[in-house]
Amino acid sequence: MPEPARAAARSITLEVLRYRPEIEAAPVWQSYVVPFSEDLSVLQALQHVKDELDGSLSFRWSCRMAICGSCGMMIDGRPRLACQTFLRELLPGPVRLEALAHWPIQRDLVIDASGFIAGLERIKPYLIPRQPRPLAAGEYRQSPHELELFEPYSACINCLLCYAACPQFGLDPGFTGPGLLALLHRYNADSRDGGRAQRMAAVNAEHGVWSCTAVGYCSEVCPKAVDPAHAVNQNKVNSAIDYLRHLLAPRGAPP
Amino acid sequence: MSSGTSPPARSHAPIFWLLFGAGGMLSALFGPALVFITGIAAPLGIVIPHDLLSYPRVLALSQHWAGKSLLFVIVALFAWHAAHRLLHSLHDLGLRIGPATRLLCYGSASLLTLVSAAGLLALGF
Known part of the structure; x- marks a missing residue:
């Protein structure tokens, strides 16, 4: 101008x-x-x-x-x-x-964002401790590296801009979508969390990470620089490893 | 976003995604060089000798176990990469992807894999 x-x-x-x-x-x-x-x-x-x-x-x-x-x-x-x-x-x-x-x-x-709210409940976006931990045990300690792994994904404000940017969500509203997958990753990537096994089913599903075709527009429009595309990509790798592990050891697979 | 209380079924996408990824990395690494060598440089005799891709040489390459493996991996993984890419491009264009399209894309890749394996084995060691 x-x-x-x-x-x-x-x-x-x-x-x-x-x-x-x-x-x-x-x-x-x-x-x-x-x-x-x-x-x-x-x-x-x-x-x-x-x-x-x-x-x-x-x-x-x-x-x-x-x-x-x-x-x-x-x-x-x-x-x-x-x-x-x-x-x-x-x-x-x-x-x-x-x-x-x-x-x-x-x-x-x-x-009407009720689909997103329902999705929020499904991905369990909260820390699930590995074992019960009394307050007396004190605070969790995390290294700067452990913090780096999840901190960027914790900046999400649930504004849904990434959903409006995602062509795959546009084609198929069943897709879990960038925002929820980034939030799911935020907890899976946290060293204090032990809930990964409970969240993997949502990642491994066709409507989990596998509906993403790595367009990347979600990360471009994110006002908080969360980079959901990167979170989804990391979870494609996680899901592929989980798939092979399940294939090789269907029963004794570690969580 | 799908609802329901039972956990969603595990997708078999990782198989195709891993083949796609492997083929994508290979094609990025070797694709342009292969096009240059086999399509331009060797036929025209630029940079490399004209007879580099002569019949006896290529036959020898495809009869050595290492050359055989290399050729197989390149043909098969390129095919899986292309099949997956085409399938998703059709989806992006708004086509409903059913079992028939899937079969056509991944079936072609399977066929190419089998044909290249059979052909390379038939050439002997």
């Missing part, structure tokens, strides 16, 4: 894909003109619409600082967080806003 055009921008048009199930059978586009300023985020522009122009517009938000993962949406066709995306990057507009791709739309920019 050349400087003069940026300085000249006084307003910007938002084109929002609206869906109100009680009014329309299929989503429709609606335009809103909002005042432009250099420091205005897409989320603030939507809040302006809701407060000043049209109170019926629905969207999710909470923290305004890329921590809560609520305001993910398609912004000019890319999955992004509305709070982290500034209108100055999108001049001269119009800016097209849609609900996150590949998810059922509940209303306007709000998706």
